[in-house]
Amino acid sequence: MSGSASGLLARLERWGNGAENASLVLLLGALTALAVGQIVLRIVFDSGLLWADELLRIMVLWIALIGSIAAARSKRHLKIDVLSHLIPERYTQIAGIIVDGFSSLMCGLLAWHSIRFLQITIAMEDTVLVDFPSWIAHGILPVAFLLMCYRFLISSAQGIGDLFNTQNTPGANQ
Amino acid sequence: MILLGAILVLLTVFGAPLFAVIAAGAMLGYQKEGIDLMAIAIELLGISQMPFLSAIPLFTFAGYLLSESNAPSRLVRLTNAILGWMPGGLALVALAACAFFTAFTGASGVTIIALGAILYPALKQDGYPDNFNLGLITTSGSLGLLFAPSLPLILYGVVAEISIDNLFRAGALPGLLMLILLAGYSLWVNRQYRKPLRSFSGREVAAALNDAKWELPLPVVVLGGIYSGYFAVSEAAAVTALYVLLVEVAILREIRLGDLPKVMRESMLLVGGILIVLGVSLASTNYMIDAGVPQLLLAYTTGFVSSQAGFLFLMLIFLLILGAILDIFSAIVLVVPLILPIAAQYGVNEFHLGIVFLAAMQLGYLTPPVGLNLFIASYRFEKPIMTVYSATFPFLMILLLSVILIMYWPELSLMLVPN
Numbered sequence: 001m002s003g004s005a006s007g008l009l010a011r012l013e014r015w016g017n018g019a020e021n022a023s024l025v026l027l028l029g030a031l032t033a034l035a036v037g038q039i040v041l042r043i044v045f046d047s048g049l050l051w052a053d054e055l056l057r058i059m060v061l062w063i064a065l066i067g068s069i070a071a072a073r074s075k076r077h078l079k080i081d082v083l084s085h086l087i088p089e090r091y092t093q094i095a096g097i098i099v100d101g102f103s104s105l106m107c108g109l110l111a112w113h114s115i116r117f118l119q120i121t122i123a124m125e126d127t128v129l130v131d132f133p134s135w136i137a138h139g140i141l142p143v144a145f146l147l148m149c150y151r152f153l154i155s156s157a158q159g160i161g162d163l164f165n166t167q168n169t170p171g172a173n174q
Numbered sequence: 175m176i177l178l179g180a181i182l183v184l185l186t187v188f189g190a191p192l193f194a195v196i197a198a199g200a201m202l203g204y205q206k207e208g209i210d211l212m213a214i215a216i217e218l219l220g221i222s223q224m225p226f227l228s229a230i231p232l233f234t235f236a237g238y239l240l241s242e243s244n245a246p247s248r249l250v251r252l253t254n255a256i257l258g259w260m261p262g263g264l265a266l267v268a269l270a271a272c273a274f275f276t277a278f279t280g281a282s283g284v285t286i287i288a289l290g291a292i293l294y295p296a297l298k299q300d301g302y303p304d305n306f307n308l309g310l311i312t313t314s315g316s317l318g319l320l321f322a323p324s325l326p327l328i329l330y331g332v333v334a335e336i337s338i339d340n341l342f343r344a345g346a347l348p349g350l351l352m353l354i355l356l357a358g359y360s361l362w363v364n365r366q367y368r369k370p371l372r373s374f375s376g377r378e379v380a381a382a383l384n385d386a387k388w389e390l391p392l393p394v395v396v397l398g399g400i401y402s403g404y405f406a407v408s409e410a411a412a413v414t415a416l417y418v419l420l421v422e423v424a425i426l427r428e429i430r431l432g433d434l435p436k437v438m439r440e441s442m443l444l445v446g447g448i449l450i451v452l453g454v455s456l457a458s459t460n461y462m463i464d465a466g467v468p469q470l471l472l473a474y475t476t477g478f479v480s481s482q483a484g485f486l487f488l489m490l491i492f493l494l495i496l497g498a499i500l501d502i503f504s505a506i507v508l509v510v511p512l513i514l515p516i517a518a519q520y521g522v523n524e525f526h527l528g529i530v531f532l533a534a535m536q537l538g539y540l541t542p543p544v545g546l547n548l549f550i551a552s553y554r555f556e557k558p559i560m561t562v563y564s565a566t567f568p569f570l571m572i573l574l575l576s577v578i579l580i581m582y583w584p585e586l587s588l589m590l591v592p593n
Contacts, residue, residue: 020439021435021438021439022435024435024438024439024442025434025435025438025439028231028235028438028442031228031231031232031412032232032235032412032415032416032419033416035228035232035408035409035411035412036412036413036416038409038412039405039409039412039413056228056408057222057223057224057227057228058222059228060221060222060227060228060230060231060449061219061221061222063231063442063445063446063449064221064445064446064449064450064452064453065446065450066442066446067231067442067443067444067445067446067447067449067450068193068446068447068449068450069446070439070442070443070446071443071444071446071447071450072191074443076443076444076447077191077192077193077194077447077450078191078192078193078447078448078451078501078503078504079186079189079190079191079192080186080187080189080192080499080500080544081189081544082187082499082543082544083187083188083189084188084189086543092188092189095188095189096188096189098185098188099185099188099189099190102185102190102194102198103190103191103194106194106197106198106201107194109197109201109211110197110214110215110218113211113212113214113215114212114215114218116212116215117212117215117216118215120212137222138215138219141215141218141219
């Protein structure tokens with residue numbers, strides 16, 4: 001890999017990380033504020049914003065998916081990790097490459113079918129929150145899965161790179 | 175189909191993310207039934223249609239904030255002031271403080287890291303044997319699971335579509351039973367280590383109370399608010415998150431503003447991980463219900479057992495195996511929708527079922543090969559995993575006993591649930 005290309009990748013990483021963190025902070029802050037605001041409205045004024053509940057749920061969807069992208073980056077998705085404690089490291093490396101490739105493929109498929117679904121909702125002019133186009137609210141689906149697809153692909157490629165690296169110079173895989 | 179299934183199982187044991195495996199399974203199923211695969215996107219959007227789900231990110235965030243602050247040491251000090259004078263006091267302190275902390279921080283293993291770091295050396299200093307301490311702390315890491323407002327209870331209520339408030343009520347006494355049995359065991363094992371008892375000091379209690387004055391309103395507001403029906407679960411979660419944020423960041427300043435994004439990210443990593451599995455499970459569950467899997471399971475089960483007691487026993491065996499390989503959150507979203515209709519056929523009360531399910535899954539934290547607490551304790555205290563496991567084993571047996579009691583004594587769960 002040439003220096004400028006890896007430099008670009010590194011910069012993308014930093015931006016991606018920053019964007020994830022910023023959106024998680026904003027969403028979590030907004031979720032807390034809106035939820036508490038609703039309670040105050042209910043208790044003090046005996047009223048509430050009609051669309052607030054729906055917006056809260058959409059925020060939960062966004063938090064779930066962006067949290068999921070972050071989990072893919074930090075390799076913290078829930079999994080059953082039985083064998084990695086039992087088999088030699090070399091084999092877990094190879095298994096990791098296959099597993100990441102598989103995850104990437106699945107995320108790609110999920111992204112593709114989400115896009116197909118969104119196209120229909122655009123054609124039907126579906127709305128959420130009274131009159132807001134639903135494809136924007138639900139657009140996080142393909143975005144999140146595409147990013148996870150990319151993330152797992154990179155991870156798989158890195159695994160292959162590490163494999164060859166350790167083969168050539170044992171003990172130095174960084 | 176069988177070959178593809180075998181490949182999926184293989185990918186799973188080699189550590190493929192569960193959401194990817196479940197999504198693959200659901201897509202295969204849809205393909206086979208001739209359902210358009212875009213249906214999976216519709217199912218995923220189910221995450222945005224579940225009531226009370228916002229409680230999960232909010233409580234998780236509050237829990238992470240609490241464990242990053244000095245709240246754990248304040249909690250230990252207070253519990254010690256109240257319980258420390260009893261024989262075997264420190265062991266009781268450990269159990270009570272951990273149960274309380276786990277209930278408030280979800281059952282994600284943070285208890286062992288946050289409280290274990292304080293309690294483990296303290297127990298050692300008080301002369302308790304090392305193996306006992308290790309077992310006690312490892313077990314305590316998931317002890318508060320049945321107490322409100324723990325995450326698994328909330329998730330169970332959301333997935334099973336039953337009243338979360340009532341589930342909170344149902345969990346209280348069974349959770350207490352576990353606590354009492356473990357406390358009794360701890361006292362009995364350490365009967366020969368009788369030490370001169372520390373005297374009870376009203377002044378220390380007052381000082382500890384004063385020290386924890388900012389956190390003290392939390393359980394009152396959360397539990398009081400929920401049990402009285404004043405707050406919905408998601409509202410209590412929002413109040414908790416905002417309150418903890420203000421106290422730990424603005425008032426006590428134990429978490430620097432600059433560290434806040436890190437804490438938020440860490441907590442939302444866990445939330446994202448849980449909710450994405452929930453989303454794809456909605457799809458796979460739907461397929462399985464379409465394909466008549468619950469009926470098949472029911473037919474299969476009735477071939478084995480006809481009585482409720484027999485069914486419960488069979489379910490316990492199943493849950494123990496399940497808990498040994500699957501984390502509690504994935505187990506809830508994947509398995510509960512399939513078990514519910516079967517249990518209903520055997521006349522098992524839905525709240526009792528929930529408590530039995532979660533109590534049995536709690537053992538999964540302590541059983542190899544994937545018991546989360548074993549690995550966290552092994553990592554945190556730098557002990558080989560087998561040492562941790564054997565140290566935990568007697569506690570595991572006590573918990574198993576309490577699960578059996580909870581299972582065959584439904585009134586214990588249902589006593590506090592209004593009809």
